[in-house]
Amino acid sequence: MTRSLLGGAAALAAVLAAAPIGRAQQGWNFTGLTPAEFKAMPPGGPAPRRDISGMWDGGPAGVGATGQQAERAAARAPFTPLGEQMARENRPGNGPRRVAVAEINDPLSTLGDPAGFPRLVTFELRGVQIVQTPAQVLMLYLFEKRWRAIWTDGRSLPANPEPRWYGYSVGRWEDDYTLVVETVGLDDRTWIDNDGDPHSTDLRVTERYRRVDQTTLELTVTIDDPKIYTKPWLVRNRMPLRLLPPGADWMEMIPSASEAQAYQRAVVSQLKGK
Amino acid sequence: MRHRQMVGGVVLALVLAPGVPMSGHHGADTFATGTQITLKGTVTEWIWANPHCFLRFDAKDDTGTVRNWVAETQNPVSMTARGLSRSMVKAGDPVTVTIEPAKNGEPVARLLTVTLPDGRTLVAANPQPAAPAPSPQ
Numbered sequence: 001m002t003r004s005l006l007g008g009a010a011a012l013a014a015v016l017a018a019a020p021i022g023r024a025q026q027g028w029n030f031t032g033l034t035p036a037e038f039k040a041m042p043p044g045g046p047a048p049r050r051d052i053s054g055m056w057d058g059g060p061a062g063v064g065a066t067g068q069q070a071e072r073a074a075a076r077a078p079f080t081p082l083g084e085q086m087a088r089e090n091r092p093g094n095g096p097r098r099v100a101v102a103e104i105n106d107p108l109s110t111l112g113d114p115a116g117f118p119r120l121v122t123f124e125l126r127g128v129q130i131v132q133t134p135a136q137v138l139m140l141y142l143f144e145k146r147w148r149a150i151w152t153d154g155r156s157l158p159a160n161p162e163p164r165w166y167g168y169s170v171g172r173w174e175d176d177y178t179l180v181v182e183t184v185g186l187d188d189r190t191w192i193d194n195d196g197d198p199h200s201t202d203l204r205v206t207e208r209y210r211r212v213d214q215t216t217l218e219l220t221v222t223i224d225d226p227k228i229y230t231k232p233w234l235v236r237n238r239m240p241l242r243l244l245p246p247g248a249d250w251m252e253m254i255p256s257a258s259e260a261q262a263y264q265r266a267v268v269s270q271l272k273g274k
Numbered sequence: 275m276r277h278r279q280m281v282g283g284v285v286l287a288l289v290l291a292p293g294v295p296m297s298g299h300h301g302a303d304t305f306a307t308g309t310q311i312t313l314k315g316t317v318t319e320w321i322w323a324n325p326h327c328f329l330r331f332d333a334k335d336d337t338g339t340v341r342n343w344v345a346e347t348q349n350p351v352s353m354t355a356r357g358l359s360r361s362m363v364k365a366g367d368p369v370t371v372t373i374e375p376a377k378n379g380e381p382v383a384r385l386l387t388v389t390l391p392d393g394r395t396l397v398a399a400n401p402q403p404a405a406p407a408p409s410p411q
Contacts, residue, residue: 029354031351031352031354031355032351032355034355065300093300093301094300098300098301098302099301099302100301100302100303100304101300101301101304102301102304103301104301108325109325126351142351251350251351251354253324253349253350253351254324255324255325256323256324259323259324259325260324260325262321262323263323263325263326263328263346266321266328266330266344267326267328267344267346267382270344270376270380270381270382271304271376271378271380271382
């Protein structure tokens with residue numbers, strides 16, 4: 001245990017020395033690790049058992065807008081006929097079906113709708129603070145300043161859930177270092193990702209959080225929606241997150257409806273001209 | 275091309291910025307990638323907001339006519355990581371900006387750099403390479 005703590009402390013100290021991460025530890029409005037800082041993060045010590053708590057930074061892959069577009073497109077399962085139909089109605093700003101700015105109908109950026117789940121972990125996953133209680137794992141996200149409760153008290157998922165923006169989630173420890181989370185009951189107004197991939201209310205999402213070492217957490221997310229996709233597919237595949245010093249105070253990043261309207265009036269309306 | 279007419283001195287400036295994650299919605303085929311113009315103007319509004327911040331400024335074209343431009347950036351978190359801030363400019367401030375204009379000829383653009391009244395030049399975005407010409411059908 002002591003060795004684990006020392007290993008983790010040494011890794012963090014090395015990062016603090018190598019990068020201007022003091023701004024995370026001491027300041028306000030931390031914007032996240034830069035790609036160079038993220039890459040420079042050394043391996044941590046041994047992972048603690050059944051513990052993924054802490055402040056985690058998803059780094060450049062977490063942002064998920066322009067990065068990894070090709071990987072996402074390659075991983076995506078083929079659409080069913082209904083999936084094709086729903087995908088045609090979504091006009092995203094990114095991905096293989098992206099349209100001009102004036103044509104985008106993304107409910108998040110144009111209306112200020114919630115990102116919803118699983119988009120909250122496929123787009124703008126810059127930072128997430130994970131808190132564990134005896135009955136729940138709480139995910140506190142930088143983006144939207146949103147939170148999710150993952151029940152770990154042994155309950156089952158609801159049989160006929162009323163759809164919610166962020167669904168219903170239960171988690172279990174698959175082994176001492178892997179938490180598996182299942183989520184159902186998802187509102188089909190939301191997109192799976194920034195590429196406008198649709199889903200139905202039958203969507204089932206599986207997240208696997210694997211604590212690789214003291215300072216690294218890996219996230220894999222499986223999309224299973226037989227109405228829309230011909231087979232399950234991975235929208236995140238072992239995406240690493242890095243542990244931040246506990247004093248990190250993140251900036252707010254809240255896509256409000258009034259700000260979305262202001263952007264539409266000022267910028268998008270002019271792009272629609274001519 | 276209208277942009278060329280309205281800009282007295284067109285200055286091409288290639289800039290490099292630290293790799294900072296970008297986000298938001300981008301859209302295809304909207305701005306004239308590969309084209310950069312530099313304008314001197316006066317700030318009329320600097321909106322610090324999601325999904326994208328945007329700078330409004332007045333700038334004269336080469337006939338002396340003032341046009342009010344709007345130049346968009348990315349979100350406040352990405353802009354803060356690049357050194358921009360909510361308080362960096364206010365209405366009335368003189369600025370020099372490098373922009374990538376919209377293809378439709380309207381005074382709307384992506385902001386690449388802004389030079390503030392104190393002389394600092396901040397990089398809001400890296401220039402995009404020119405889009406490949408459409409292949410003959």
